[in-house]
Amino acid sequence: MATVANYANIFTRYDLIGAGAAKGAMVSSKDTALQKVLECVLEGDSDNIAAVVNEALATKDPMTVINDGLIRGMNEVSRLWDEGEYYLPQAIVASDAMLQGLDICEKKLGQSLEKKGTVITHTAEGDIHDLGQKIVNALLRANGYNVIDLGKDVPVDDVVAAVKKNKPVMVTGTALMTTTMTAFERISNRLLKDGFETPFVCGGGAVSLEYVTGYKLGVYGKDASQAPGMANDAVNGLGWTDMREKWNS
Amino acid sequence: MPKYDKMAYASAGEMIFGTAKNPVKYGRDFTVGGGQVFPELVPHPRPGTEATKKTLVKEYEKMVTDVLDRCVAIGIPGIQIELEHVYQMTKNPDWGGEIASATKHLQEEYHRKYGLKSGIRATIADYRKPDEEDIRNSVAIETSLKTFETSAAGGADVLSIESVGGKEISDYTIVRQDIRGTLFGIGVLGSRDMEYMWKKIVDIANKYGVTPGGDTNCAQANVAMFMAGGYQDRSVPHTFAALTRAIAAARSLVAYEQGAKGPSKDCGYEDVIIKSITGNPIAMEGKTCACAHSDLLGNLVAACCDLWSNEAVEYHDMFGGTTVAVFAEILGYDVALMNTAIQMGHEKVLQELMVQSDKYRDTHGFILCPENAYEIGKAIVGNNTSYYARAKAAAIKAGQLMLGDSKLQMSAFEKESLESAMRTLDSLPEKEEDFISECADIYKKLIPGFTLANYGL
Numbered sequence: 011m012a013t014v015a016n017y018a019n020i021f022t023r024y025d026l027i028g029a030g031a032a033k034g035a036m037v038s039s040k041d042t043a044l045q046k047v048l049e050c051v052l053e054g055d056s057d058n059i060a061a062v063v064n065e066a067l068a069t070k071d072p073m074t075v076i077n078d079g080l081i082r083g084m085n086e087v088s089r090l091w092d093e094g095e096y097y098l099p100q101a102i103v104a105s106d107a108m109l110q111g112l113d114i115c116e117k118k119l120g121q122s123l124e125k126k127g128t129v130i131t132h133t134a135e136g137d138i139h140d141l142g143q144k145i146v147n148a149l150l151r152a153n154g155y156n157v158i159d160l161g162k163d164v165p166v167d168d169v170v171a172a173v174k175k176n177k178p179v180m181v182t183g184t185a186l187m188t189t190t191m192t193a194f195e196r197i198s199n200r201l202l203k204d205g206f207e208t209p210f211v212c213g214g215g216a217v218s219l220e221y222v223t224g225y226k227l228g229v230y231g232k233d234a235s236q237a238p239g240m241a242n243d244a245v246n247g248l249g250w251t252d253m254r255e256k257w258n259s
Numbered sequence: 260m261p262k263y264d265k266m267a268y269a270s271a272g273e274m275i276f277g278t279a280k281n282p283v284k285y286g287r288d289f290t291v292g293g294g295q296v297f298p299e300l301v302p303h304p305r306p307g308t309e310a311t312k313k314t315l316v317k318e319y320e321k322m323v324t325d326v327l328d329r330c331v332a333i334g335i336p337g338i339q340i341e342l343e344h345v346y347q348m349t350k351n352p353d354w355g356g357e358i359a360s361a362t363k364h365l366q367e368e369y370h371r372k373y374g375l376k377s378g379i380r381a382t383i384a385d386y387r388k389p390d391e392e393d394i395r396n397s398v399a400i401e402t403s404l405k406t407f408e409t410s411a412a413g414g415a416d417v418l419s420i421e422s423v424g425g426k427e428i429s430d431y432t433i434v435r436q437d438i439r440g441t442l443f444g445i446g447v448l449g450s451r452d453m454e455y456m457w458k459k460i461v462d463i464a465n466k467y468g469v470t471p472g473g474d475t476n477c478a479q480a481n482v483a484m485f486m487a488g489g490y491q492d493r494s495v496p497h498t499f500a501a502l503t504r505a506i507a508a509a510r511s512l513v514a515y516e517q518g519a520k521g522p523s524k525d526c527g528y529e530d531v532i533i534k535s536i537t538g539n540p541i542a543m544e545g546k547t548c549a550c551a552h553s554d555l556l557g558n559l560v561a562a563c564c565d566l567w568s569n570e571a572v573e574y575h576d577m578f579g580g581t582t583v584a585v586f587a588e589i590l591g592y593d594v595a596l597m598n599t600a601i602q603m604g605h606e607k608v609l610q611e612l613m614v615q616s617d618k619y620r621d622t623h624g625f626i627l628c629p630e631n632a633y634e635i636g637k638a639i640v641g642n643n644t645s646y647y648a649r650a651k652a653a654a655i656k657a658g659q660l661m662l663g664d665s666k667l668q669m670s671a672f673e674k675e676s677l678e679s680a681m682r683t684l685d686s687l688p689e690k691e692e693d694f695i696s697e698c699a700d701i702y703k704k705l706i707p708g709f710t711l712a713n714y715g716l
Contacts (some may be wrong), residue, residue: 011608014615021620025490054435080530091493097672098486098494099436104437136346138386141482142428162388188573189309189345216573221306241525 037086043069044079047111051083054103056110063111068141072115076123080115084108084152091235098235102145105152125156127179127245130172132160133214136192137184142214145234146182153238168174168192170200175210179244182237186215195225202226209250211240219232219258260642262516263375269536271633274558274563275606276597280538282565283520285416285470286378287370288364289337289363291313291522292540292565296597298590299380299542299568300326302583305575309347313426314356319358320365323572325368327377329584335591337376339542339566340366341525342415349406350385356409362671363414373657380472381415383407390427390708391670395455395715404459411467415569415687419472419524419694422470424452424714428698429479429503431706433486436499438654442506443698445479445651447691449510451714454686457517464554471519473539475527476507484528484623498661498669498677508532509639509650511622529626530554532653534563535636542566547590556624559617563629567594625667626657634660643693655684 014020035052040046043066050059062169066075079101087104090096096104116122129150133140140162147157160168173181181201185191194212201208212222213231227250231237236257242254267280279292291297304324308314323340330338340362341467342348348355358676359381383406387394394400398404406419416443430443431437453474464471475481477628480503486492487500508529515521521539523530525548530541541564545556548570555561563569579585600609617624642648658681661667662674669677686693695716702709 011611017619020616023490023620023668026670094493095277096493097496097670097676098437099434100435103436106298136350136386138388139478142435143435144430161391163386187345188306189304192306192309 029141035086035090037082039078040152041078044075047075047079048083048086051080051104051108054100054107056103056107059107059111061115064138066114067118076112076115079145080108080111096139098145102148105148108152120195120257123154126154127174127241128156128158129180129182129241130158130160130169130178131182132164132169132177132184133162133166133236134183134185135163136191136193137185138162138192139215140184142234143182143184146184146237149234149237150241153241155238155241166196170198170204173201173206174204178208180241181210182231184214185212188216188221191217191221194222194228196226198227207250208242209240209248209253211237223225223254223258228248230258261510261646261649263536263640264635264643265640266535266633268535269634271630274535274629274633275610276561276564277344277601277606278310278627279534279540279565280522281540283363283522283540286339286376287366288376289339289378289416289423291339291378294601295336296375296564296594297337297339297592297593298335298587299341299566299567300583300587300590301341301525301569301571302326303343303571303573305391305573307650308347308664312357315347315354315482316357316361318359322581323365325584326587327365327375327583328589329580329587330375331369331472332636332691333588333591336510338381338587338591339378339417341380342408342410343382343567343571344384346386347487348383349386349403352402352406352409353405354606355381355383356413357409359415378416379414379488380417380419382406382419382421383408383410385420385423387423389424390706394424394452394713401552404463406492407460407463408467409462415469417470417472417522418460419474419523420460420476421477421526422449422453422456422457423478424456425449426478427706427709428702429482429593431702433479433483433495435502436496436676436680438499438502440698440702441483442647442654442684442687443694443702445476445503445510446506447647447695447698448714449476449479449619450646450650451680451716453510454517455715457514457519461518462486468700471514472509473519473521473523473527473530474514475524476529477524478528478684480504480529481526481694484554487623489553489555496673497622499680501626501661502657502677502680504529504623504651505532505626505635506650507637509646512639513646522566525566526570528560528623528627531560531563531629531632532636532639535633536640540565543568544568547586547593547618550586554623555621556617556627559624559628560615561593561597562613567597619666622661622669622673625664626660631660638679647694648689651687652686655681657683666707678688
């Protein structure tokens with residue numbers, strides 16, 4: 011049988027364009043202990059983060075370890091992800107390590123760091139596909155948000171009650187199926203009826219921009235990675251119409 | 260425990276679309292794998308129609324009528340319709356049963372009037388929550404099993420499911436590029452859950468005289484593949500997703516070891532590996548499922564199919580008719596081309612064209628081209644001492660194949676991801692009990708709600 015002489019006429023490997031050797035992280039610390047903390051975050055090394063954070067805490071105050079080690083490392087991870095050098099798993103394992111380290115520092119401080127705000131997340135009633143929500147949770151927590159995770163297959167009543175009780179800066183809803191995402195509009199209507207205008211970011215699977223922008227409060231979330239930026243906007247006072255204008259138009 | 264210890268085919272070269280070693284017959288003169296490829300059309304209701312049984316049944320009646328009308332309009336000899344349950348159809352067993360009955364009624368009418376051959380697959384929703392409940396003794400499993408019964412009694416010819424055992428682990432590990440946990444979640448826990456589920460599903464199928472079809476690793480390997488996405492995506496390395504697919508083959512095989520006969524479930528991209536082992540007919544989807552999701556093996560994946568599917572298309576109007584009618588026509592012409600090739604003795608040529616279109620487009624197509632799928636199948640049957648052993652062997656073989664073909668290009672990052680996973684696989688314990696013990700210690704701490712008891716451990 012004949013063979014293919016030139017695959018370039020069949021497909022183009024756009025993924026290989028500019029895919030040279032990894033450039034790696036561009037942050038470092040002159041302090042040996044903080045350098046170890048930075049490296050643990052950048053490598054997502056949850057096995058060793060506790061040891062290096064404790065080592066750093068032996069000579070430094072917790073806020074220094076947090077700001078110059080953990081958060082600085084996580085900011086660099088975000089840059090590497092944004093520039094396409096890291097994939098999502100590298101960002102997730104880095105956030106795991108960072109949050110572990112943060113927990114140790116907060117215990118030493120004797121208090122939790124003040125969170126940027128509270129976000130309630132859930133997966134729609136009838137839907138057990140919550141992986142997208144879990145990614146959103148991890149990214150929000152790594153970016154300094156208090157996340158109230160309502161879990162999967164969450165009844166409309168429970169979402170509405172949680173918003174009323176906790177008054178979050180933002181709510182998120184994830185759904186894989188079009189036949190479960192209809193719960194989002196019911197949540198929106200109930201919140202509006204009770205006087206809440208909380209931005210309600212919805213996304214996942216078959217959820218579309220057209221659908222989400224068809225009801226009030228709805229802001230379409232195309233990708234989990236957008237969640238921290240959207241939460242920042244909500245904290246900074248953007249309402250759901252402003253957020254929709256910024257992210258969905 | 261694993262049962263398959265040899266391949267159904269003597270070589271990959273024997274495998275071809277339209278023919279399976281063990282064809283299955285059901286429905287209205289409908290034979291799958293008997294020398295002809297048929298389309299499998301999957302209609303999906305519009306949002307809002309799931310509000311009541313009446314509106315949902317009506318929606319299905321309209322969709323099925325549109326499909327059957329288009330088959331007659333352009334001369335498609337036969338078609339399978341999949342009733343892929345939305346949550347409401349499974350949670351309310353009578354809904355699933357009534358929709359199966361309505362579909363059968365329509366198919367019988369078109370068979371009587373026109374001789375249109377047809378079959379119905381009911382795919383019951385698995386809405387168990389492994390990290391929140393006893394998945395072997397919950398309302399969810401009882402309801403799902405009841406809906407299998409109502410669907411079979413109502414008129415479904417083939418029963419399928421997309422089971423979710425081990426998903427609590429793989430959801431955690433896939434996004435962390437953790438191959439050990441992915442092997443545990445899919446290869447060990449997923450396999451054990453399938454063994455438990457499929458004994459029950461096969462019993463129900465036998466009770467009603469219908470065909471137990473097959474499962475798919477949609478909840479896990481498809482998650483990895485979809486997250487790997489296209490060339491621009493950076494969510495999961497493509498090489499990692501391909502390893503996940505090889506593991507999934509060892510897992511989805513369990514349905515057939517418990518008595519499933521095929522046709523397999525369309526979104527099980529691992530099914531070509533399973534066909535090489537079982538000889539059972541398979542349903543596949545590729546370019547025709549772009550309405551539901553994108554993939555990088557749109558032609559290649561048809562190379563050994565017996566049913567050719569669209570995955571799911573939501574019911575709407577298009578210029579050329581409703582979406583379900585349009586996709587029935589697209590599928591119908593695709594299988595007409597395959598069946599023409601068979602009739603003219605050019606099926607191996609067409610198969611080769613399909614393969615060469617996508618073999619080096621991406622890692623997923625590479626490991627699923629017939630010759631590589633066959634090698635992975637051999638690794639599975641040659642390591643059948645445990646679910647763990649064969650799933651690990653499948654992943655290692657897939658990795659070796661990817662690293663061993665210089666035409667398969669990959670970025671430095673993708674290659675390092677693969678080599679890292681291979682190093683981990685090589686370092687894992689020999690014995691399944693040691694692996695389970697190691698993983699139990701790790702993931703009980705990391706994943707709230709995870710319990711070995713859900714898997715009989």
